[in-house]
Amino acid sequence: MKKLAFVLFKYFPYGGLQRDMCRIAQACRSWGHRIHVYCLSWEGPVPDGFLVHQAEIKRLTNHARYRAFQQALAHRFADEGIDCVIGFNRMPGLDIYYAADSCFKEKLSHRSKLLQLSPRYRHFLEFEEAVFGPGSKTHALLISPTQQADFQRHYNTAPERLHLLPPGIARDRMAPPNAAGIRQAFRQEFGVAEDQRLLLAIGSGFKTKGLDRTLRAISALPEGQRSRTRLLAMGSDNPAPFIRMAKRLGLAQQFEIISGRDDVPRFLQGGDLLIHPAYHENTGTVLLEALVAGLPVLTTASCGYACHVEQSGGGRVVPAPFEQAQLNQYLTEMLDSPQREQWRKSGIQYGQTEDLYSMPELAASLILKQAYGK
16 A cells, blocks of 8 residues: 655646546545645545645745745655655656646747746746756656647657546546436526527636637627527636626626536536637646537637547637637537537547546556556
8 A cells, every 4th residue: 555645736626637636546545545635725525535734834926835835745755654746736856747737838938038037937947847857757647749749849858757648537427318308407497498509618717718708709699699699607717807898798698607516517418519719728628528428619729639629520629820700700600500410429429439538547557656666
């Protein structure tokens, strides 16, 4: 039995990184290993078998707090007999890093060089170097093929330290035999008429996910479509800027924001389209969840998993560079397209024939291989 340390800055129930951490840790626990989670904050219930350690660290800036947290952990791990340290945020001292985020150095290469001189950006570059630099021994679990090319280009990371994982969505997202009944009950509950189109925007971080782009696209619909289109956004973020924007665009009565929930599969069956025009996203797990549920997807090429939308034939992808007019056109076409049923069938079939589910188990096996090999 190994004592495993799972490390992340912040835990909240409906974040993608946080859900991945729990599922990987639960896979390790199912094989009999002890799970310790170290974090700065934890919101929500603690899964069975997890021992959570919250660090009381205060600093004037987040990056200074993160550095103090990492330094404090280095001493604890040596004293507490930890066998393997698995990080879900980049920092020195990790045995394994789960790369939920894209390459920070790549992002900065497209922005002003002056940013790299600020203490905040220098901190994050230093922590990324500690994971991927040539002097590191950390193994990285990657979830997007683009990551591998970026990290090797910027850090010359040894290929044997990079492990590409398959997606890892939950199988309960797949369309069940009683999908039609679930859809009918859901739409009755939420007051969605059969001739209305319900758009879903799912994911925390509304700005990054392009919720502003979605509101503009709905505003640009022809009046006949616009009047019978509703938008439901789900996730954790400050809703105020988007509520104000909806009011300015005359969409206040057709737009609602709700917090993350555990019954996402019901929403996937009750909706008519997942719209996810993200500015940038390493993967976009919700795209796969929608596909296998039979919910057509409209997304952008900046999402790592947009390739699955194209491969499956379960929706459409706005190409890069992004243009709002293109998103507007695609939305107009998709809402009443005769292809709707084909998009649904294609997504469901893709979910039945592709490995979109095994990430937690494979990640756990790589973690334990590292733990036993130390």
